[in-house]
Amino acid sequence: MLIARPSALPLALLFVLALLLATTALASPAAQPAIKPKLLASIKPLQLIALDIAGDAAEVELLLAPNVSPHLYQLKPSDRQRLAHAELVIWVGPSMERFLAKPLSLLPSARVLTLLNESELDAEQDEDEHGHERNSSHSEHNHHGQDPHIWLSPAQAQHIAQQIAQRLSTLLPAQRPTFEQNLQSFTARLAALDAQLQQQFKALKAKPYMVLHDGYGHFEQHYGLRHAAVLSLSPDKKPGAKHLWALSEQLKQGSIACIFKEPQYQPALLRNLTQGLALKQQLLDPMAGHITLGAHGYSRFMADFGRRFISCVQ
Known part of the structure; x- marks a missing residue:
């Protein structure tokens, strides 16, 4: 007569229980946190x-x-x-x-x-509302x-x-x-x-200002502003000699109260144009490089952008 070993059944049960626990752990959401997109x-x-x-x-x-x-x-x-x-x-x-x-x-x-x-953005008007002629580089x-x-x-x-x-x-x-x-x-x-910001800009009698390139149209249109001069219509297009001469005369006459610079561009042309002139300059960063990540990041960026703008043109 065959007699079963007392330890055989408990060992089998232990193996089955261990397998069930391992399977449950693998299927548990806590063990496998959802991957964020x-x-x-x-x-x-x-x-x-x-x-x-x-x-x-x-x-x-x-x-x-x-x-x-x-x-x-x-x-x-x-x-x-x-x-x-x-x-x-x-x-x-x-x-x-x-x-x-x-x-x-x-x-x-x-x-x-x-x-x-x-x-569904508002289309820009065919003619530049800031008084610039449309040319091929501007359209591009x-x-x-x-x-x-x-x-x-x-x-x-x-x-x-x-x-x-x-x-x-x-x-x-x-x-x-x-x-x-x-x-x-x-x-x-x-x-x-x-x-x-609407209230602040409405009460502000903005002085004439200059931008490095024509990239502030949406901000200016929204708050009723208009730049008086621009160095280049596009960062990848060099301004012509005629435009630079006219801009130099405008700066020498003192008709520009503020120049907005950008950290992405350091044009030598600007240094040459402003050399020897006491002109107020302000750094504007449309790419939000100085804004830390975290809660309310975009609102903090726009608040800082508006503050810098006002401080230069007031």
């Missing part, structure tokens, strides 16, 4: 808006360092890898980030948010009459936030209420700041 913003102002809308639900990375001009940038192999691994790439459009036009055309449309084409820079620096208008930034919230809701349907709530908070915060 990865968003890639072409420039920092778009990253700031996306962070406000996404909150903790997604990772929002930046493609282009803020101290680099998107007009002049050349795409690197490592950049292409980041584009390929992003669930959503957010960019303005080919009139701003020309270097992205071809690589993004190879990605599925669901993974690309092109803001200048998809946003301004996307057939549209200024690509759309994030400098609070109204258009609001539309950008809406576009991002919609795409995030498609990526993460269960998080839609969170994105909608974040969008509402973004809207209320931006509306309060905009009302404050």
